[in-house]
């Protein structure tokens with residue numbers, strides 16, 4: 392058990408929010424959509440770009456996800472990327488409707504100014520792109536790089552990201568390299584999320600093109616565990 396999950400388990404109800412898992416869908420073999428019932432107040436918690444730190448039942452670990460406001464009744468959804476034999480992937484594959492999910496209440500993570508924005512990232516960034524797109528229709532340009540092995544199918548449409556540019560990275564291309572080929576002109580602030588290597592490469596590429604208004608947030612780092 393990690394130190395953080397031990398502490399959260401001990402403090403339990405004092406700190407944690409709890410919601411019923413209302414539905415779980417395997418959108419593809421790579422993505423599970425976890426829909427959480429509204430809180431008892433019926434009010435939607437949080438803003439786009441917030442994060443929730445989830446206690447992974449059965450794994451004794453804590454991992455971070457981006458809630459998407461899902462319906463007017465205050466329900467929210469998490470989109471979990473299943474990428475290998477890791478605690479978060481095992482948890483995402485095992486979770487079922489009817490279970491209770493415990494998490495730290497939403498906290499600020501990627502805060503973008505009003506107006507048109509560009510969001511760039513990888514599989515783990517689909518949710519933050521969806522959260523902003525649903526709250527600012529027509530004002531969010533999203534570019535997502537995925538690995539060749541990722542099963543994406545219709546996932547972007549399912550979460551309301553119909554206009555996202557999804558680009559596949561071949562094995563020989565470094566992370567972020569495929570994105571730099573398709574980004575083109577960038578207007579307005581940029582939010583850069585996902586793997587650390589992708590962030591570094593894209594940030595450098597954008598700066599070389601004169602883009603300076605960039606907010607970045609690493610969601611995972613090769614070789615490290617549960618970085619948040």
Ligand SMILES: Cc1cc2nc3c(=O)[nH]c(=O)nc-3n(C[C@H](O)[C@H](O)[C@H](O)COP(=O)(O)OP(=O)(O)OC[C@H]3O[C@@H](n4cnc5c(N)ncnc54)[C@H](O)[C@@H]3O)c2cc1C
Pocket residue numbers: 442454455456457458469470471472473474477478479480500514515516518519608609610611612613614615616617618619
């Ligand atoms: C603010 C924030 C918001 C996030 N929102 C989401 C979200 O909405 N949906 C989502 O799916 N993820 C999201 N993430 C990323 C997610 O938290 C991590 O991918 C997850 O913690 C990894 O946990 P793990 O148990 O799978 O792997 P860990 O035990 O943390 O890591 C083991 C190894 O797996 C590899 N690894 C980890 N993540 C990935 C990955 N994504 N792709 C390829 N290899 C990886 C690394 O090499 C790592 O060393 C978010 C992270 C942060 C910080």
